[in-house]
Amino acid sequence: MLRTAIAALLLGMMTTSSLEARWLKGNTHTHTLRSDGDAEPEAVVRWYREHGYDFLVITDHDKITTLDGGGMLLIPGEEVTDKLPKKPLHLCALGLKSVVTPQGGATPVEVLQHDIDAVREAGGIPVINHPNFYWAFGAEELGQLKNVSMVEIASGHPLVNMDGPPSVESMWDVLLTNGKRVYGVGVDxxxxxxxxxxxxxxxxxxxxxxxxxRAEKAEQAAILAAMERGDFYASTGPSIETYDVTPEMIALTIKQTYQNRYRVQFVSRGKVLQETVGTSATYRIRGDEGYVRAKVLDSNGKAAWMQPVFAAVKQ
Ligand SMILES: [Zn+2]
Ligand SMILES: [Zn+2]
Structure with a gap:
């Protein structure tokens, strides 16, 4: 007990961020047998619970699947599954209070905006899903959407063409370069x-x-609020140990796993401004970047994406 307290104290001296809030791992896009998944909701929840996840959003198509999480936090959700001819137009709704039916519309922007508005109306938070699925829409359409601040940039689904061309990550940079505050989400x-x-x-x-x-509490409201303010990262592998942002700098350390080597790229306006090899990296903010985001790449093709830091222009 005492040893834990001393360790915590020492940790606190090294980094303040790790003690202020906790890092919670979650997946926000999941299907079960209630739509087109192949397992009962209970089995799906068990899989995530047994693999160290702290929270899960089940997002069956056009319905809210509810059940007892058995010790894991379940946030109600739905994949609002809209379309135009040959264009799937999907968004995940997190923390919904009632089911949203696809609202339709004449163009991809109109359909997505109608659905975003309906999700907000139902108390949910929208995340735009897989733009490159059937190459349905891109940065131009995304740039016209309002009241949405998250888009999937990494996905476990093998048919959603995340790497493009154009990659969804590059669309994200187009949006950020144009001054949109958009955060990137990783999903299964x-x-x-x-x-x-x-x-x-x-x-x-x-x-x-x-x-x-990074949420103050392992509760739905705290997690969704942290997501809305961009206090999270997306990953397909690397874990971040500490992450600190001040007006002057962005600093992070990476948890070493296996024999991986790491590169940290600091990206602005789609260009890499700095690349650092190792498990820690610091970027000094100049103030004229517009935005800077850190990306961690490991030596086995996996990556983690920190959210953009919007650089205030220094006087
Ligand atoms: Zn889906
Ligand atoms: Zn989908």
Missing amino acids: DAHHYGLEPPKGELLARPGQAWIVV
């Missing part, structure tokens, strides 16, 4: 929990991409 979009692959189908497995949220 998991459908397949079984051992047997469905015939002729590529598997959308759980545990591929996730977010880690």
Whole structure:
């Protein structure tokens, strides 16, 4: 007990951020047998609970699937599944109070905006899903949407063309360069929990991409508020140990796993301004970048994406 307290104290001296709030791992895009997943909701929840997740949003198509999380925090959600001919237009709604039916519209922007508005009306937080699924829409459409601050930039689904061209990450940079405050989310979009692959189908497995949220409490309201203010990161592998942002700098340290080597890129307006090799990196903010975001790449093709820091222009 005492040893823990001393360790916590020492940790506190080294980094203030790690003690102010806790990092909570979660997945915000999940399917079960209630829509087109292959497992019962209970089995899906068990998978995430047994793999160290702190929270889960089940997002079956056009319905809210509720059940007892058995010790894991479940946030109610839905994948609002709208479309135009040959264009799937989907968004996840987190923390919904009531089901949202797809609202429709004449253009991708109109459809997505109607659905965003309906999600907000129902008390939920919208996240725009997989723009490159069927190459349905891109940065131009995303730039016209209002009252939405999150887009999927990493996905475990094998058919959503995240890497483009154009990659969804590059669309994110276009939005940020144009002054939009948008945060990037990593999700599983998991459908397949079984051992047997469905015939002729590529598997959308759980545990591929996730977010880690820095929230004051392991509660729905605190987690969703942290997401809305961009206090989280997306990852397909790397874990962040400490992350500190001041008006002068962005500093982070990475948790070493296996024999991975790490590169940290600081990106602004789609360009890498600085690359640091190692498990820690610091970027000094000049003040004219517009925004800077850190990206961690490991030596096995996995990555973590920190949210953009909007640089105040220094006098
Ligand atoms: Zn979808
Ligand atoms: Zn989905």
